[in-house]
Amino acid sequence: MAYLQTQNLSVGYTERPLIRDICLSVERGQILTLIGPNGAGKSTILKTLTRQLQKLGGVITLDGQDLHRLPPQSLARQLSVVLTGRIHPELMTCQEVVATGRYPYTGLMGRLTESDRCIVRDALEQVHGLELASRQFDTLSDGQRQRVLLARALCQQPQVMVLDEPTAYLDIRYKIELLNLLRQLARERGIAVVMSLHEIDLAAKVSDTLVCVKGETIERLGTPEEILTGDAVGALYDISRGSYDLLMGSVELEKPSGEAKIFVVGGAGYGIPCYRVLQKHGVAFSAGILMENDLEVEVAKALTQPQNLILSPAFEPISRESYQAAASLVSRSEGIIDAGTPVGSWNRCNQELLALAVAKKIPVFAGWRQWMYSGLKNIVK
Amino acid sequence: MGKKSLSTFPSASQEMPQKLWRFWIVMAGLTLMLLWGVVLGVNMGSVSIGAGQVFSLIGQALRLWIQNLLPGGDPQPLQQLLASSTESRILFSIRLPRILLSAVLGGALSVSGLLLQTFFQNPIAGPFVLGISSGAKLVVGITLIFLSGYLPVISSGILMLSSFAGSLLIMAVVLLFSQRVRSMSVLLVIGIMVGYICSAVTDFSITFASEHEIVNLTSWSMGSFSGANWQNLSFSAGICLAGFIGALLLHKPMTAYALGEEYARSLGVPIKAFRAALILLSSLLSACVTAFAGPISFVGIAVPHITRSLLKTSRPLLVIPATFLCGAVFCLFCDLIARTIFAPTELAIGTVTSAFGAPVVIYMMLKRRSRQQLA
Structure with missing residues (x-):
């Protein structure tokens, strides 16, 4: 007893x-x-x-x-x-x-x-x-x-x-x-x-x-x-309205609603501050392409709509299907944020996404600071 | 890892002796003041008696009184001494009992306040502010008016009983309110209002009473130690001593209760019995005072506070006796002032205690308000 x-x-x-x-x-x-x-x-x-x-x-x-x-x-x-x-x-x-x-x-x-x-x-x-x-x-x-x-x-x-x-x-x-x-x-x-x-x-x-x-x-x-x-x-x-991540013990506030206007190219944790800044300004966004085991996946899941998050299987190069899905989201965006994630052989596709945006004359911001100071007034009216 | 500390900190009670020192110094100081006050009080008045004469008369009387207690003692010499001169008559039948009564009742009133403050866990509580003195006055007044028709003399026992009944009655009313009201400031306001209601009822019955019925009441409700004699001195001293010993016996649960009711209960304090004991003792003491000296304001709040500040501790074992002594000194000097400052006109004792006590209370309220602890 x-x-x-x-x-x-x-x-x-x-x-x-x-x-x-x-x-x-x-x-x-x-x-x-x-x-x-x-x-x-x-x-x-x-x-x-x-x-x-x-x-x-x-x-x-x-x-x-x-x-x-x-x-x-x-x-x-x-x-x-x-x-x-x-x-x-x-x-x-x-x-x-x-x-x-x-x-x-x-x-x-x-x-x-x-x-x-x-x-x-x-x-x-x-x-x-x-x-x-x-x-x-x-x-x-x-x-x-x-x-x-x-x-x-x-x-x-x-x-x-x-x-x-x-x-x-x-x-x-x-x-x-x-x-x-x-x-x-x-x-x-x-x-x-x-x-x-x-x-x-x-x-x-x-x-x-x-x-x-x-x-x-x-x-x-x-x-x-x-x-x-x-x-x-x-x-x-x-x-x-918000979420609690058991693994990390971290809290995220409510995800922004509406159509995604910004695409964040992130990975390896570089995207997290971008997601949080966008959340604070109430700007809905899409994100990708992230490996399924990336440490920022839980934050991205908490702050984006499921259809706006492009994930790719872990431990192998990003698939063409993922790239196609991301490319269609990028073409519909009004701005792209390059979170600054280093590019290696597995995530080379992300660089192609940025090149695509430049080709289509969609503004690309280097990091969330640049977006906040220059891009914000164009996006949020 | 806990064991190592025993050697590095050899004196477990480093600070206890320091506090005890302070306690004994305060007690010695208060005792000296009390003696000084007694001599001064005996000395001053319309007939002034020299200090030397005071000491010799008291010394002789004490010697004879002790001889008297021994087997085969003869009461004659003591009676002769007491009546031997105008000085000794004034000394032994007027001034000395009055001084001693003011000291005993002052001490009792202060301890009563201390117990109430423990009960309500708030230092602003006191028998006067909670309306308890007014309740005692109400019942004493009604008793005087009704009984004076049947009895030629109202004995102190009856006064005592009715005052006790009045105290308990109002205490019960305040307790009923305290069940519903958690905020101490609201409770104090209720206490003051209850006090006013009691005064209104008292005044109402006085209006319709005849002159001879209320002559006692008027002088009683002014509050004064002037009615002192050896008989009611020994009676009240007995009661106050009992109350004082009772309070001392409660010191251990009082220490635990300082952390609040829940902690006290978790330590095994029988809360209901303890609270009942606090209230009964406090009522007994304040009733005794009110019966013999009428309502006296602010002593119950001010003196415990002064005592705690002097001792710099709130340990009940030290605070209870020091409060008693401090209250004795306080009331003795207040009575001295009441008696002599506008002689031959005598002030009500409450006038003087308020003049000295109320500022202390205001100071306390301000100090506590700044720490956001009132209410």
């Missing part, structure tokens, strides 16, 4: 369950992450797991025992939390904030023994926060606060740690730092981590198990590799 497990758990704020039939399990040393759109109920699940909310049905077991029957003190010794709301303790040093984590271990007078103090210091050290010990908590930056709150949770010496959106408010550097830290805690201290994250790309990289929360029940559950396939992210978050 897993360390923390739920069976047919129902959660919600009122009598009516928000989410039903939740079956999760986390082993010690593992990270389970809830992903899903805003308001889907990720926090509600986490609040029920930490007994901040009463469950509406089902069972939660912690180390084989019913979580809702544990005495508060023994629950506090096994499970600690990092919450998403900001706290404003007045005139408290970080050391004092962290030391509140010793509450379940101290006596009536709350006296910290020498070993309690060592644990506090150890926790601060673990999050690289020793130098913050005597700083006032409310003078810290968001990244520092989150580290101190993590140290506080650590100080409770938990077997399970529950974090509600621990990366909110953090910049990318602190996000990476925090997730590294969580992975390390799971590995070195055997802590089971349950959290919610907004960043799917980061969630995939840090978690052992992903749980998609959407609608009345858990939509899907599994390893990141099982969950994040195809357009899983688009479906989970209902992305219709």
Whole structure:
């Protein structure tokens, strides 16, 4: 039996369950992450797991025992939390904030023994926060606060740690730092981590198990590799205007609509800035000829209509059929952008496309900058 | 990797002793001020009594009183001493009880404010701004008007009970609102409005009451320590001591509660019981003060704030006793000013505490507003 497990758990704020039939399990040393759109109920699940909310049905077991029957003190010794709301303790040093984590271990007078103090210091050290010990908590930056709150949770010496959106408010550097830290805690201290994250790309990289929360029940559950396939992210978050590339973890905005007026001759990533500039100006475009394994294929697919993208099989010279299709698109264009991709024996056709444009007196721009500064006023009226 | 730090940072509690130092210095300073205030208070007035005489009289009285407590003690010499001269009569039956009462009640009121601030997790909360004092006044007023027809003397116990009932009543109303209103500033406005409603009802009943029924109420609602005697001093001191010890016993969950309700619950604090204890203790203390001295404004907010700024910490274990002592000093000096500045006319104690307390509150609001933390 897993360390923390739920069976047919129902959660919600009122009598009516928000989410039903939740079956999760986390082993010690593992990270389970809830992903899903805003308001889907990720926090509600986490609040029920930490007994901040009463469950509406089902069972939660912690180390084989019913979580809702544990005495508060023994629950506090096994499970600690990092919450998403900001706290404003007045005139408290970080050391004092962290030391509140010793509450379940101290006596009536709350006296910290020498070993309690060592644990506090150890926790601060673990999050690289020793130098913050005597700083006032409310003078810290968001990244520092989150580290101190993590140290506080650590100080409770938990077997399970529950974090509600621990990366909110953090910049990318602190996000990476925090997730590294969580992975390390799971590995070195055997802590089971349950959290919610907004960043799917980061969630995939840090978690052992992903749980998609959407609608009345858990939509899907599994390893990141099982969950994040195809357009899983688009479906989970209902992305219709724009796209999310799972492989690269990159986001593209909505593709421009209308008839393609510009043809981009790209490849090897040189075309990406051109596609994005055209998208920003709302200019529909066609692109080619790209090998199917070219690194810019996903971006091009996200930003052009399928019929306007000419692809050619990988690892061999561009076929004549592809060239013919591209040539017909080029002849219908009002401008060509040469992205500057180096030409080799396999993509020699692209040079022919440029020559064709010159022959037909279609303006050819060297790179997106030239198009933007000289060609834009001719194209966009 | 965590283990290495233990040797590189030998002193785990580097900063704790420093804070304790500060605490003891503040406590010593406040104690000295309290003693100074007692001497000054006894000394000043229409009949001035020299400091030397004050010390010798108090010393003698203490010695006799202690002898009295021992088996076979004789109460006679103490009674004789107390009545021996005009000075000693003024000293022992008027000034000393009044000074001690103002100190005890000032301390109690401040701790009551501190508990309320912990409850609402906002330093602007206090028994007066939340309308609780006005509620106490309302019930005391009604009690006085109704009972004075049947009883020749209204005992302090009855005053105490009705004041406690009034405090709890308004506390319950404010709590009901606080369930629905998350914003503290809205809650404060509601508290002030509730206070006005209570005052309106009080004024209404006074309008239709006869003169002799409300003579007590008028002097009571002015707020004053002038009614002090040894009997109600020992009674209120007992209650305040109990409330103070109760507050000290709550210091551990109060520390955890400083991080907010959810963190406290996750640490195993029994939230409901803890919050109930906070409210009951706070009401008990403020009711005791209101019963004996009438509504006194701003002490409950200003003193805890001053104390925290002096201590530069909010650790409840240190702040609770320091707040009590600081409140005692504050009210003692305010009463001294109320009594002497326009002598023989005496000011209401609330007038003086407002004059000193309200600016502190305004300063706090401004400071907090700039940090975007109010509400």
